[in-house]
Amino acid sequence: VQLQASGGGSVQPGGSLRLSCAASGFTLEHYAIAWFRQAPGKEREGISCISNVDTNIPYADSVKGRFTVSRDNAKNTVYLQMNSLKPEDTATYYCATDFRFVGCSWYTASERNYDMVHWGKGTLVTVSS
Numbered sequence: 001v002q003l004q005a006s007g008g009g010s011v012q013p014g015g016s017l018r019l020s021c022a023a024s025g026f027t028l029e030h031y032a033i034a035w036f037r038q039a040p041g042k043e044r045e046g047i048s049c050i051s052n053v054d055t056n057i058p059y060a061d062s063v064k065g066r067f068t069v070s071r072d073n074a075k076n077t078v079y080l081q082m083n084s085l086k087p088e089d090t091a092t093y094y095c096a097t098d099f100r101f102v103g104c105s106w107y108t109a110s111e112r113n114y115d116m117v118h119w120g121k122g123t124l125v126t127v128s129s
Helices: none
Strands: 002-006 009-011 017-024 033-038 045-050 067-072 077-082 091-097 123-127
Touching (some): 017 033, 017 091, 033 077, 045 067, 045 077
Antiparallel strands (some): 017 077, 033 091, 091 123
16 A cells, blocks of 8 residues: 655746656555645644535645545546745645545544555655746
């Protein structure tokens, strides 16, 4: 069972990147997949979460209107489209899931419990001129 984030790189402010989160060993569409990021010296930040059971896709205020999460069940992959990137978006981005839940309730909880969260290997995004 594995999650692997990819697609990171260096981009100038205002640019775009699309991150991918590929799953192996399980069917991704059966679970909620969340995106997080962590910049050096900063706390981990939840970005968004997508599932087949939740009507609304939550986005962090810091990325709302710029980032879009989507999924391709045929490819067993979730995407994070990042537009209008800013230097403050520089971070390592991770995808994650909690196999106890089919929806994003574990992500949207006021106090997240990460004890059972399965993390993928991250991908670094650097936004700099």
